[in-house]
Amino acid sequence: MNKVILMGRLTKDPDVRYSQGETASCVARYTLAVDRRFARRDSQDAQTADFIGIVAFGKSGEFAEKYFRKGTKVIVTGRIQTGSYTNKDGVKVYTTDVVAEDQEFAESKNSSATSGGNFASSMPASEPAPSAAGDGFMNIPDGIDEELPFN
Numbered sequence: 001m002n003k004v005i006l007m008g009r010l011t012k013d014p015d016v017r018y019s020q021g022e023t024a025s026c027v028a029r030y031t032l033a034v035d036r037r038f039a040r041r042d043s044q045d046a047q048t049a050d051f052i053g054i055v056a057f058g059k060s061g062e063f064a065e066k067y068f069r070k071g072t073k074v075i076v077t078g079r080i081q082t083g084s085y086t087n088k089d090g091v092k093v094y095t096t097d098v099v100a101e102d103q104e105f106a107e108s109k110n111s112s113a114t115s116g117g118n119f120a121s122s123m124p125a126s127e128p129a130p131s132a133a134g135d136g137f138m139n140i141p142d143g144i145d146e147e148l149p150f151n
Helices: 058-067
Strands: 004-010 015-018 026-035 049-057 073-086 092-105
Touching: 004 049, 015 058, 026 058, 049 058, 049 073, 058 092
Parallel strands: 049 092
Antiparallel strands: 004 026, 004 073, 015 026, 026 049, 073 092
C-alpha cells in the first residue's frame, strides 16, 4: 500500500501550470514544511522540518491555485511517486514527490491570520467587539432582551 498523510505549511505560493493540448489540465506544485516530532540531540543546528514536494493534478491543482498561499497549514493525503530525468548537463536526476489525492485546510483562516484568530476582525467598525471569556466562549452583552433562538 502506498499512502502518505502529511500536515505542514506551504513554503511559498503554489507553482501552477497548465498542460498543452485539447483538454488542458492543471498541475500545481508546492512544498510543505513538515515539522519533525523530535529534534536530534547530537546537533544543535539540526534541521527540525522536512521539506516535501507535493504535486496536485486537475481539480486538486485548481483548488491549490485558488486557495493555497505561503504559510497556509494544510493536510495532504496522497501517494509517493518516484521518477527520473536527464538534465541539460546530461546528469540523471532522481525525483520523489507526493501526488495529492486529498487536500484540506488544517486550521481556520482566522487562526492563521495575524489577527491571532480573533473573529472581531470581520465585524463592522461601528459595533464594539464582544469580549471573549477565559473559557473560549463569547460573553453575551448586557441589555439583550430577546430570547435565544433555541429551546
